[in-house]
Amino acid sequence: MSSTPTAARALLEPAIAVVYLTLWTVAEIGRISDPLGLSMMIVIAIAIALGRIRPLASLCIVGLLLLLQLATVMQPPESTTWPAYFGIMIVIFLVARHGSGRLPWVALALGIPIAAIIAFLMVIPSWVSPSGWTSWTGQGRDTSGVDEAFVVAALVAFGLYAGAWAAGVALRVYIVQQRSNALLNQTSAELGRAENELTLVKERDRIAREVHDVLAHSLSVVIAQADGARFISAAKPDATRAALEAISDAARSSLIDVRTFIEGLREESGDEPQPTLSDLEALIARVEAAGLDVEVQNFGPAKSMTPAQQLALFRIVQECLTNALRHAGRAAPTRISFDWRGPGLALTVSSRCDSERRPVDDLPGVPAPTGTGHGIRGMKDRARLAGGWLTAGASDGPDAEFLVTVFLPTGADAIEPRSPLAELTA
Structure with missing residues (x-):
């Protein structure tokens, strides 16, 4: 029964990757003549799909994508494709959520160079993008205000990156806390059951001890009196009568005590001293x-x-x-x-x-x-x-x-x- 939710969760990230790539494909129809124009989206979608099962590989894929874009091996972002970088925020969220050991902290530290590279690819006119940010606003090769644009783009990129990382860590901490609470509740329930079992064992011991105390002395008297009466019944009938009366009194007293004790189990705690x-x-x-x-x-x-x-x-x-x-x-x-x-x-x-x-x-x-x-x-x-x-x-x-x-x-x-x-x- 528990394998079905686990399998569904394992398919969540690939489903997000498929939706991400499908939306970008639909958005770029008619604007991209070269199929390689979707290469950035394809690589980011792969990183998203691997975010749960291979968070380190996802982080490496993102870094490799940016390096290949710097080297012009892959097409850099354009005025209509730069929002594809938001997929990187999904990857960082998954890395912070599912990464183990020091990987989430390494991912946070890499946020600064990743944000700087994204801002460089989007804003600075260079061998990668000769027009840079100004080409998106129709200003041609105007380089005025590039420095300010780079700083703003880098800060925004890092803010989004850090926010996605913090959300992943927060979800991770929340889930760990929920699991810890569930484990604590389970442990408390098990301890409660063990305590109840121990109480029952102690109660059985107490009942056995009480019944023994009530009956042991009286039965010993009954046995002794019965044996004596059996041997002297013919020679001393008066003594026999006295012995039988003693047996009757002892048996009646024991019966009263046992009946009262058993009845008291339903209404008295048994551990408190009883009035006399x-x-x-x-x-x-x-x-x-x-x-x-x-x-x-x-x-x-x-x-x-x-x-x-x-x-x-x-x-x-x-x-x-x-x-x-x-x-x-x-x-x-x-x-x-x-x-x-x-x-x-x-x-x-x-x-x-x-x-x-x-x-x-x-x-x-x-x-x-x-x-x-x-x-x-x-x-x-x-x-x-x-x-x-x-x-x-x-x-x-x-x-x-x-x-x-x-x-x-x-x-x-x-x-x-x-x-x-x-x-x-x-």
């Missing part, structure tokens, strides 16, 4: 500072919860408090109850509507829930993934309250009684 029970105190303090009246009740000693369950509990409480601010108002009393006395944590959050209402988005210091699971549906999903359940709804009556009830299973071992959660009610 110890962060609830700061969360409630920030909400109280925003104007919400929060009452916390804690029944029984707090028990151990897995990191996944602690994250789910934090997000649920955060969502409840945010909804209380958003829907009930900043002065609406809210009550949070942590009941650890059963086989798990029973959490209730109730809020009563108040006449003073202010949108939560206007309250400074109140953190908005993160992730994609906002609202009651998101809280239910979090509770379910943590192994529990959640209900939410408004109560009937004049003192209508919105009540959220959550149950999350916990382990048998209690944590320190003076944990941050216990200090909320101290």
